[in-house]
Amino acid sequence: KQEVTQIPAALSVPEGENLVLNCSFTDSAIYNLQWFRQDPGKGLTSLLLIQSSQREQTSGRLNASLDKSSGRSTLYIAASQPGDSATYLCAVLGGNKLVFGAGTILRVKS
Amino acid sequence: ETGVTQSPTHLIKTRGQQVTLRCSSQSGHNTVSWYQQALGQGPQFIFQYYREEENGRGNFPPRFSGLQFPNYSSELNVNALELDDSALYLCASSPDRLLHNSPLHFGNGTRLTVT
Numbered sequence: 001k002q003e004v005t006q007i008p009a010a011l012s013v014p015e016g017e018n019l020v021l022n023c024s025f026t027d028s029a030i031y032n033l034q035w036f037r038q039d040p041g042k043g044l045t046s047l048l049l050i051q052s053s054q055r056e057q058t059s060g061r062l063n064a065s066l067d068k069s070s071g072r073s074t075l076y077i078a079a080s081q082p083g084d085s086a087t088y089l090c091a092v093l094g095g096n097k098l099v100f101g102a103g104t105i106l107r108v109k110s
Numbered sequence: 111e112t113g114v115t116q117s118p119t120h121l122i123k124t125r126g127q128q129v130t131l132r133c134s135s136q137s138g139h140n141t142v143s144w145y146q147q148a149l150g151q152g153p154q155f156i157f158q159y160y161r162e163e164e165n166g167r168g169n170f171p172p173r174f175s176g177l178q179f180p181n182y183s184s185e186l187n188v189n190a191l192e193l194d195d196s197a198l199y200l201c202a203s204s205p206d207r208l209l210h211n212s213p214l215h216f217g218n219g220t221r222l223t224v225t
Contacts, residue, residue: 004152031208031209031210032209032210034213034214036216041198041219041221042218042219043114043200043216043217043218043219044153044200044202044214044216045216046213046214046215046216049212049213051210051211089152089153091152093209093210095166096143096158096165096166096207096208096209097143097155097158097166097168098143098145098153098155098209098214099155100152100153100154101152102150102151102152103152
């Protein structure tokens with residue numbers, strides 16, 4: 001049974017800092033890994049999708065890496081801004097379902 | 111392009127009652143998935159529908175059922191509500207049944223409270 005763990009559970013940083021969110025998964029038989037953002041009481045917004053054959057994906061200030069063999073992914077956020085405050089969720093695709101971690105709650109202080 | 115829309119946004123029900131949640135998928139998306147997100151947790155897969163047929167189911171009891179219509183909109187029905195059913199219910203759509211190449215597009219969810 002696939003399990004996804006995200007560390008840390010919560011993170012508070014000053015504006016402008018670079019930061020890394022971590023995601024680990026137990027079963028390396030995945031099709032892709034996705035990072036989502038969730039604002040309080042809202043749905044999920046897709047940030048990045050990394051295919052199992054890829055090592056990383058970049059979008060603006062975001063960079064996600066994938067090491068499938070070790071079951072790890074990181075989301076790097078450069079020059080953080082208060083608008084980046086949200087919950088970040090990692091999910092892996094196995095079969096036709098996403099298995100999610102519990103998320104990292106990020107607060108960027110101005 | 112209209113995104114995924116869900117209704118209602120909030121709902122309060124009593125234990126034992128039945129509820130129907132609705133979802134309109136994004137234009138051109140023939141695959142709809144439903145997820146349950148309890149407070150402080152990640153979403154959990156309930157089931158997926160593709161062209162009106164159930165196409166995979168998570169670890170949820172039969173009192174959770176669904177439908178997909180010819181226009182690809184979908185309903186989630188929950189019978190005999192229990193207190194633990196209180197959660198945010200998320201609908202997501204995709205143009206890719208296998209979800210390999212396209213991310214899921216999520217709606218804002220329906221917040222269900224069971225008292």
